Amino acid sequence: MKGFPLLCLPNVALQEVLSTMNPLELVFLSKTSLKAQKVAKFFSKQKPISQYSIILDFENPSLQIDGTTTKCLYDISNLKYMEGYLNNDDEYYVKYSKNHITALMEFARYVIEVFGWPVRQVQLNFGKFRNKNNSITDFLKIHVKNTDFCILDGDIIADRYASYFFKNFQVTVGIVLLSKMSANFRLILPQHIHYLDIQESDYITYDQINNFNFDVLKLCKTKITNQELNLFFKNWMASKSHINLRSFLISIENLEAFDTIADLPDVIKGDPKTVRILHREQVVGGCDIKRNDGTVATLYTKSGEDGNVDLILIVH
Amino acid sequence: MSCEEPTTSPTPENNITVVSSDGKEFLLDLKLTEQSETLARLISNFEYDRTDVKKDPVPLGNITSAQMQKIIEWLQHHRYYPKWEQNDIHYSTSFTFETWVEEYLNIPNNEMFELLNAANYLNIPRLFSTICRIMASRITGKSAEQIRTVLNIKTDVKNDVYTGIPIQEDSSSSEDGMSEISLSPSPPPI
Numbered sequence: 001m002k003g004f005p006l007l008c009l010p011n012v013a014l015q016e017v018l019s020t021m022n023p024l025e026l027v028f029l030s031k032t033s034l035k036a037q038k039v040a041k042f043f044s045k046q047k048p049i050s051q052y053s054i055i056l057d058f059e060n061p062s063l064q065i066d067g068t069t070t071k072c073l074y075d076i077s078n079l080k081y082m083e084g085y086l087n088n089d090d091e092y093y094v095k096y097s098k099n100h101i102t103a104l105m106e107f108a109r110y111v112i113e114v115f116g117w118p119v120r121q122v123q124l125n126f127g128k129f130r131n132k133n134n135s136i137t138d139f140l141k142i143h144v145k146n147t148d149f150c151i152l153d154g155d156i157i158a159d160r161y162a163s164y165f166f167k168n169f170q171v172t173v174g175i176v177l178l179s180k181m182s183a184n185f186r187l188i189l190p191q192h193i194h195y196l197d198i199q200e201s202d203y204i205t206y207d208q209i210n211n212f213n214f215d216v217l218k219l220c221k222t223k224i225t226n227q228e229l230n231l232f233f234k235n236w237m238a239s240k241s242h243i244n245l246r247s248f249l250i251s252i253e254n255l256e257a258f259d260t261i262a263d264l265p266d267v268i269k270g271d272p273k274t275v276r277i278l279h280r281e282q283v284v285g286g287c288d289i290k291r292n293d294g295t296v297a298t299l300y301t302k303s304g305e306d307g308n309v310d311l312i313l314i315v316h
Numbered sequence: 317m318s319c320e321e322p323t324t325s326p327t328p329e330n331n332i333t334v335v336s337s338d339g340k341e342f343l344l345d346l347k348l349t350e351q352s353e354t355l356a357r358l359i360s361n362f363e364y365d366r367t368d369v370k371k372d373p374v375p376l377g378n379i380t381s382a383q384m385q386k387i388i389e390w391l392q393h394h395r396y397y398p399k400w401e402q403n404d405i406h407y408s409t410s411f412t413f414e415t416w417v418e419e420y421l422n423i424p425n426n427e428m429f430e431l432l433n434a435a436n437y438l439n440i441p442r443l444f445s446t447i448c449r450i451m452a453s454r455i456t457g458k459s460a461e462q463i464r465t466v467l468n469i470k471t472d473v474k475n476d477v478y479t480g481i482p483i484q485e486d487s488s489s490s491e492d493g494m495s496e497i498s499l500s501p502s503p504p505p506i
Contacts, residue, residue: 004454013448017448025458033464036469
């Protein structure tokens with residue numbers, strides 16, 4: 001049977017057909033010919049196709065395209081027999097390649113150039129494809145330019161890779177840093193981000209956190225002392241630092257440390273038998289502290305991962 | 317959904333005559349024309365819904381008699397369906413079509429293409445959307461290579477700049493690709 005001349009349809013019909021296709025199918029259609037590519041590029045500026053966004057994962061090399069009603073995954077695998085749609089799921093395509101990162105970069109570059117979808121999140125593992133770390137950053141710098149969130153992981157000391165990453169690639173909203181850094185690593189973060197989560201934060205000094213001004217701050221495995229934390233909260237109460245802070249979590253040694261840290265003026269202790277809901281978190285006990293502008297926050301503890309105790313501040 | 321279809325016989329008061337491009341006349345019940353925004357607007361403009369107005373045959377220069385026959389079949393089947401509500405168009409994993417529609421559209425690709433153009437010309441949104449969704453569903457779950465086969469896209473000499481894999485140029489139309497961009501269907505000149 002002769003093929004359906006889809007690309008010869010009037011634009012109004014073409015737009016309707018393309019709008020009912022999932023983003024992976026749109027990408028594949030665009031790759032069928034130069035005309036198809038032009039058509040895809042044109043309609044990518046219009047709703048609903050313009051509303052997709054991308055998550056780029058260099059840890060488990062894949063590109064996810066998210067829309068309001070769908071999530072499609074383009075996964076790179078070194079298993080030849082896996083190539084194609086996984087289990088006939090038209091939202092999960094596996095591409096065979098021995099060069100995962102190169103294949104992902106080629107696909108991402110094509111998708112970004114043709115469809116212009118923003119990259120909402122980048123995930124990178126510095127330890128997994130070590131010799132590709134800087135070329136990934138270079139790729140991001142040239143082709144992605146910026147992202148809302150990034151998640152950086154890796155079981156190696158990643159000082160130079162992380163520095164290179166932050167120097168060359170712009171993150172606009174939040175950073176999750178899971179990789180290890182050396183004790184004397186000086187983290188230089190992009191300005192204006194709102195969210196910072198550092199899981200291995202033993203290189204973060206008190207002076208550094210005093211200069212942070214994020215909405216959400218999480219620091220685990222820290223070397224910040226109880227006295228420094230006490231000073232941190234006193235500074236917050238005096239509006240000397242962290243004016244934008246909405247939520248703060250830091251791992252502390254044990255429950256006894258709470259007494260030292262929460263030795264603050266005008267503390268109002270919470271009822272240990274009452275459960276309060278603050279920012280969707282269940283809070284039992286703890287204490288309320290007040291900033292000099294009247295803003296109230298609750299300070300409390302809860303069990304963290306690996307048997308740690310997490311000290312949490314939630315600003316009301 | 318399915319609807320009961322009471323039989324009605326067209327009378328001169330409640331029908332108009334349309335003429336296909338090959339000169340064949342079709343008597344159309346005014347009730348049926350409500351599904352075509354183009355015809356409905358024409359009937360309203362010329363007040364053909366009034367019994368005291370002389371109704372001239374309406375020439376449909378872009379529609380052949382075969383297409384008109386097919387369209388009337390669609391209009392008859394959907395005669396008592398509620399008015400088509402165009403929701404936001406977006407990708408959905410679960411388009412289903414009733415058996416009648418699947419059988420109705422089990423036609424060669426060239427006929428489907430012509431029918432879609434006719435639905436666009438007459439502005440019959442339910443038929444138009446249904447064909448578009450059927451077309452999209454034919455591409456579902458297909459790789460670029462398979463889509464080339466479905467759409468019968470001919471080989472191009474150029475290589476994909478990103479992968480080095482040959483990509484192919486659709487030889488069925490001109491190189492410049494996009495026609496004048498107009499995203500709202502325009503009514504036929506009457």
